Amino acid sequence: MSARKPYVRPMDGWWRRNPFFMRYMVREASAVFLAIYAVILLAGVFRLSQGAAAYEAWLAALTNPLAIVFHGIALLAVAYHAYTWWKVMPKTLPMLHLAGRRIPEIALSAGGWAATLAASLVVYVLVRGV
């Protein structure tokens, strides 16, 4: 074992030093809320399989103020994920051309944001009942 103690640059809290890294970590943290939400839905499917009383108990649990606060934060986090997902999407694609011109990245991102709005509207109308 070596007696040397080489200097290791401390990295604690590195992401708090720069707004760009802050936004990156907020985006990564949105995954935690998405995972908890998926588990809540899975619990709902489990309670649904147990019958009406169990399912209604799951619905009642969702009216707890803490549950509503959680979903409010999760909504913001996942909406931020959706925003960033479409924002970086053009960088993951090969360059796309239309009529000899490169399609600008912002047009591709705008298409994604529009798709989210359209899909949200369709889901809302379907759940509400036409």
Added chain:
Amino acid sequence: MKRANEPIFWSLFGAGGVLSALLGPILILITGIIAPTGTGMPPDAMAYPRVLAFAQSWCGKAALLAVISLFLWHAVHRIYHSLHDLGIHAGAGAAAVCYGFALVATLATAYLLLIIGF
């Protein structure tokens, strides 16, 4: 040389990323805020008979399985890779916990949708 398994996990991450970008916000809004507070929806929108009929249809089963499992495959991939950013040197154990959780949840959802019937 051993083939990397990263493309499989990345594909599931990508599919979950697209699905959650399209549907994540509206689903959280409906099931987590609109339905529990009873604003902007008829009160029976998420009532037992309606949701049961949805979960008994092929469309409903496919939608529930896709949403629950792909949201989780997306999330665990991100969480696993973020451990490094938090200074946690994650190894094979952490990968097994993350991806194993998504796999178990996927199988559990499929099983529950099967016993809910048609």
